[in-house]
Amino acid sequence: MNRRDLLVIGAGPAGMAAAAKAVKLGLTVTVLDEQPRAGGQIYRDVERAAKARGAMLGKDYVYGASLAAEMRESEIEYLSGSIVWAIEDGFRVSYTRDGSGAQIEADRILLATGALERPMPLPGWTLPGVMTAGAGQILLKQSGVLARRAVLVGTGPLLYLIAAQMVRAGTPPLALVETQTRSDFIRATRHLGGALRGWRYLAKGLTMLAAIQRAGVPRFTGATDISVEGQDRAEAVVFTCAGREHRIECDTVFLHHGVVPNVQAARSLDIPHEWRADQACFVPQLDGWGESPVAGVFIAGDGAGIGGAKVAEIAGRLAVLKIAEAAGRLSVKERDQRAAPLRRMIRRELAARPFLDLAYPPFAGALAPVDETIICRCEEVTAGDIRSAAKLGCLGPNQAKSFSRAGMGPCQGRYCGLTVTTLLAGANGQTADQTGYYRIRPPLKPVTLGELAAMSVTEPVGKE
Amino acid sequence: MKTASPFLELDSVERVELSFNGELLHLPDGSNLAAALLASGVDAFRKTPVSGAPRAPFCMMGACFDCLVEIDGVVQQACMLEVRAGLEIMSPDTTGAFDEPA
Amino acid sequence: METDYAIIGGGVVGLSVAWGLLKRGLRVTVLDGDDGSFRASRGNFGLVWVQSKGMKQPRYARWSQQSAALWAEFAAELGHNTGLSVPLEQRGGYDLHFSEETLQDTVSKYEVLKEALGGDYPYEVLGHNALRKEEPHIGPKVVGAILHHQDGHANPLKLLQALADDVRRLGGHVLTGKTVTEVTKTDGFQISCSDSTTVSAAKVVLSAGLGAAQLGPKLGFKAPVRPQRGQVLITEKLPKLINRPSLIARQVDEGGIQIGATNEEVGRDDRVTQPGLSGLAAEAIAAYPALAKAQLVRSWGALRVLSPDGLPIYQESAEMPGAYLVTCHSGITLAAAHARLLPDWLEGHQNAPDLEVFSEDRFALS
Ligand SMILES: Cc1cc2nc3c(=O)[nH]c(=O)nc-3n(C[C@H](O)[C@H](O)[C@H](O)COP(=O)(O)OP(=O)(O)OC[C@H]3O[C@@H](n4cnc5c(N)ncnc54)[C@H](O)[C@@H]3O)c2cc1C
Ligand SMILES: Cc1cc2nc3c(=O)[nH]c(=O)nc-3n(C[C@H](O)[C@H](O)[C@H](O)COP(=O)(O)OP(=O)(O)OC[C@H]3O[C@@H](n4cnc5c(N)ncnc54)[C@H](O)[C@@H]3O)c2cc1C
Ligand code: FES
Secondary structure (H helix, E strand, O other): OOEEEEEEEOOOHHHHHHHHHHHHOOOOEEEEEOOOOOOOOOOOOHHHHHHHHHHHHOHHHHOHHHHHHHHHHOOOEEEEOEEEEEEEOOOEEEEEEOOEEEEEEEEEEEEOOOEEEOOOOOOOOOOOOEEEHHHHHHHHHHHOEEEOOEEEEEOOHHHHHHHHHHHHOOOOOOEEEEOOOHHHHHHHHHHHHHHHHOHHHHHHHHHHHHHHHHOOOOEEOOOEEEEEEOOOOOOEEEEEEOOEEEEEEOOEEEEEOOEEEOOHHHHHOOOOEEEEOOOOEEEEOOOOOOEOOOOOEEEOOHHHOOOOHHHHHHHHHHHHHHHHHHOOOOOHHHHHHHHHHHHHHHHHHHOOHHHHHHHOOOOHHHHOOOOOOEEEOOOOEEHHHHHHHHHOOOOOHHHHHHHHOOOOOOOOOOOOHHHHHHHHHHHHOOOHHHHOOOOOOOOOOOEEHHHHHHOOOOOOOOOO | OEOOOOEEEOOOOOEEEEEEOOEEEEEEOOOEHHHHHHHOOEOOOEEOOOOOOEEOOOOOOOOOOOOEEEEOOEEEEHHHOEOOOOOEEEOOOOOOOOOOOO | OOEEEEEEOOOHHHHHHHHHHHHOOOOEEEEOOOOOOOOHHHOOOOEEOOOOOOOOOHHHHHHHHHHHHHHHHHHHHHHHHHOOOOOEEOOOEEEEEOOHHHHHHHHHHHHHHHHHOOOOOOEEEEEHHHHHHHOOOOOOOOOEEEEEOOOEEEOHHHHHHHHHHHHHHOOOEEEOOOOEEEEEEOOOEEEEEOOOOEEEEEEEEEOOHHHHHHHHHHHOOOOOOEEEEEEEEEEEEOOOOOOOOEOOEEEOOOOEEEEEOOOEOOOOOOOOOHHHHHHHHHHHHHHOHHHHHOEEEEEEEEEEEEOOOOOOEEEEOOOOOOEEEEEOOOOOOOHHHHHHOHHHHHOOOOOOOOOHHHOHHHOOOO
């Protein structure tokens, strides 16, 4: 079997930058990413799309093409369309490519699997026509497909970015229904100092807002009681704002209230996680280089805690310094010298985060939804079902899963995990850390039995 | 299932023929399959096995599994596939259960 | 005394016994572990199974038959009380064979057992063609099957949920997130937990699954139980593909195909492995080739709670009378017997089942 010094999972900014750096330091590297094209979420399909729509998507997006090119031009083995579904000791990684299973071994692993949008369970969020805002952006970036009559619902800078991109594309959203309040902003101002140090982000935000305003897109802030109405598809968004109920008819609803680390791969390795109150999510325990308590497993990018594309890129390079040192390619002194400027850059990039986290907190109505709301999309389990499970003594998500089926569907809990933890913590009067998270097991993504069977080298392991 | 599309397509790429639940469609070659189906006016990709509710793509990044379709007998995520000529795409059939629920 | 019975361990064994005791009007407190405990009760295969049980000990075969016969009524009562359905299908089950030799060999063993059971062992042998009529998706490599009419399968998680619900409804106290660390006996029993919760009880049932290995000796039991890993697979929900269950695969009430299970001696490691998954997938496809295109959506490893001979242990402590060890490998199959028949044994009624052969005296001191 093919054995590499480093295996990178994920070809977003973190993975691409790390792989290019590792090769320069003399390591043998393979990159696996499930997407057919490099770029990750922010630079989705950047090599094709930058040519077609670079102007509309902005220069921050087009920048990603240089990372992709750098990765492509070096000695990296980049296997696109490779879905990683098991990581085992040794490290032995199993993945699916072109419908068949394959394995690769590596001394070290860098998980650069990025973020997911924070689940935003609202009444009606499972209707066709309701998508994540990131999905709306992917449609635009990758395919040049635009929603004609869309309402954006939620909060956060990404919501403005997408709105601005839609304005530039000539199909502005019908409205922005925003959940943050004035008092969130006031609370955030104590971090204004940091935000000013990260002024580039603020300036960008203000420019986007101005463009949205100029296009005449109505904005509602402090919205509550949000739901999506419709029979077989989304027909309208209903919400309360300043004491009044509003109803906006539309075809498409884009939801967003932040992104959270995609912890599936890290959890499957039993890497301990802890709750970060400021980002309202679990993050893996890592040292200053991104190495986890499972020696040899590193995590960089949004999967390590939300920092955005720039931080992801730099953190990928930083992790590689320790990996190279451990592999004998750098001395400890060289490693530390090279790390210092990277650490400074990360600090600068993160300066605006505390302000943003407080100014755009997740929507409370979706963190602990009303009983009737579906919270597990796959198995159609409601918030009330989880609260009932708590009454039957379920202290954590794994017990609740066996009673409610939440988390048993193909998405493996990606879009219900945090909600279930939050609901159980609330119902049992415990912290999120005490409550814990789903035990994630292979396969990280579904895999056909035929493919699995084809990887069987021996007779069945032994049966009754 | 197919209505006037709520989506607008910017690119004009060469189109190829494929079918969704038996209906012929002409979609941009090599483009994202879920995006192309949406843009062509397909509203619901499938019905859920639990309640039979209609579903369509939600995340477009391979995480939610709402875009599931069946191609060559294998249920797959449309948002992770690209358009190819001749694909025969079906909504998955997931109706198995105990014969006589106890 | 706070309670008549303290039940240590709230898996399917502890809850079944608790339910049976509550139905007799006794007061019961169940102490159970946390979200991360090893719990065979939420990782098993869901068979309510008779064939192949007790090949060397007809009393065990009989005990399994008794439980299987009580299951439907037990499930119906739980369903009625809680409004939750406990899906159960008892239309027989298969032992599938890939070679004539193993099939014949098994049949001759079944004949011996049938004799010992006075003929009450309703099975028939189906050749490939006969089997194909019953199971249109069966593969060409399957030479035949033993169809045992007392076999069936259930939804073990719904069973557990209904028990957890009904035990509370009947007035049982269930404390979760507890680890019992000490049990002492003076007047009655004092049960202490790591978080300093204490419970006093007239009697104690130790039904802590693998946890019994540590606690047992403190109560005067040998409790020689060991973990054995079983990996289990489940596919996406599919149209009807399998009619009757077998040890290889069954179609569960929600529509997925469950495939199981490995038998691995790996200690307290409940992870899944690629070779494990692949081996199970290969066997399932050999039995039902159409499964090759099915997506595996989840897998897990769970630890069986095994005694040296694989049979249950029912034992009252000689050192601490009033303390009972109750543990078994087939807790789903035996749930009905544990709920309906075991309370008589615990209460020392004259019509109590004779469980002498399940005493732990059968194991040499280790
Ligand atoms: C939908 C979406 C849109 C976003 N848009 C923006 C934006 O416009 N601007 C912005 O600043 N930030 C955006 N973000 C935030 C984004 O997370 C970061 O900016 C940045 O992309 C993080 O980079 P990364 O390298 O950590 O991960 P990502 O860029 O997310 O890359 C992770 C990669 O890992 C791959 N992967 C994951 N799991 C597996 C697996 N099991 N097997 C194989 N491959 C796997 C994925 O396919 C993906 O390509 C967005 C986030 C999301 C979720
Ligand atoms: C892969 C597999 C397949 C199986 N298939 C079948 C099948 O098809 N049919 C069948 O009938 N059986 C099957 N079984 C067996 C069946 O699952 C078990 O017999 C049954 O679940 C055992 O239940 P239990 O309550 O004894 O143990 P568990 O479910 O393990 O419960 C023990 C409980 O005790 C608690 N506990 C432990 N220590 C302490 C302590 N110190 N203090 C407080 N609480 C404690 C734990 O938290 C736990 O909840 C299978 C088992 C496995 C692993
Ligand atoms: S749309 Fe979510 S997986 Fe395809």
